[in-house]
């Protein structure tokens with residue numbers, strides 16, 4: 237299990253998270269990140285960690301539990 | 302160290318070929334700290350070549366994109382003709398947060414993954430029309446002039462809301478602006494014509510809004526009409542030659558590695574491999590900072606090299622190998638930090654649509670000249686091809 241939080245103030249709307257983990261992240265009508273699944277399964281963990289790593293605004297925090 | 306130290310290596314360095322950044326980069330990555338180098342202007346700068354260091358520099362709030370700061374590096378003479386927030390309102394790539402954020406926030410809904418996916422049919426139609434035109438003209442083409450350059454300008458003109466009747470004018474002026482073989486005079490004239498055209502277009506959209514980006518930005522009300530000309534110009538230029546170079550180099554690389562044609566990882570790997578915008582993200586320190594043990598002083602110029610970062614062995618195994626199977630998305634071909642390319646998802650769609658249609662519809666596509674003899678843009682700010690003669 238991983239736990240995700242996002243800082244929508246920092247988000248610059250690059251959408252890298254959506255491309256990395258489309259079942260977990262989305263962009264709202266303003267282009268800002270939204271979390272579809274705050275506690276994704278272990279099999280999505282790699283994608284989520286990648287999203288955290290490539291987010292250019294460092295707006296995503298993932299805690300592994 | 303002063304700005305005219307002659308013992309420093311000259312920068313930029315030349316690439317040896319399509320998929321290779323300058324070989325000096327690998328050597329620089331092994332040096333402790335950062336490497337000092339000399340620009341054509343005579344000024345000294347810090348070169349950043351490690352993947353992690355490039356990301357650090359591009360996210361540090363003490364590092365600025367504003368060319369009005371003393372010490373800001375320029376590759377093209379004193380000011381380099383690069384617009385600054387003073388000379389062109391709305392040129393927000395040159396603004397730092399928080400001024401930058403108003404522009405970015407207003408624009409990001411237009412470039413979200415979902416919004417860009419909706420544009421896919423439009424992009425496919427433009428790509429298809431260009432291929433029709435090439436096929437109708439015979440068995441040979443210059444894939445740069447006949448395809449890679451017109452596609453992004455037709456896409457962006459459609460997005461901005463340029464009426465169909467003006468698209469040829471718009472496309473031809475844009476092409477002059479971004480083609481590296483144009484003279485300074487031609488380029489200046491094209492810039493003026495485009496700015497005048499955009500001003501007029503914005504005035505028309507104020508009176509009669511349509512379903513297009515300019516009308517929506519006017520309606521949002523957070524960007525003034527004067528700023529909107531600068532914003533439109535920026536969108537036009539930023540996405541243009543970069544996309545064209547990516548499309549053309551990608552076709553070349555796929556022709557050399559045809560087993561990968563159609564693979565889902567192709568676009569991301571081509572972006573990483575070619576890193577056409579290696580020299581684009583120039584910066585200056587506004588306070589002293591430390592990067593990998595190197596002290597950078599306030600007022601010193603910094604050049605984070607995205608091609609160097611994308612060919613860092615530490616981040617990508619066998620970095621010079623074209624391997625779409627590696628699925629490495631952590632490349633920094635679009636930059637990193639708050640200025641990371643706003644149009645990146647549009648570029649991806651354009652590249653995908655271009656390769657798919659080209660290789661589907663022209664299965665006999667091949668080079669009309671040996672790859673080694675192709676005219677690469679060795680001296681431009683962006684890496685790419687001046688032309689790509691093909692036949693079928």
Ligand code: SF4
Nearest residue numbers: 247248250251253291
């Ligand atoms: S990758 Fe980061 S900046 Fe881009 S949309 Fe996702 S959270 Fe926002």
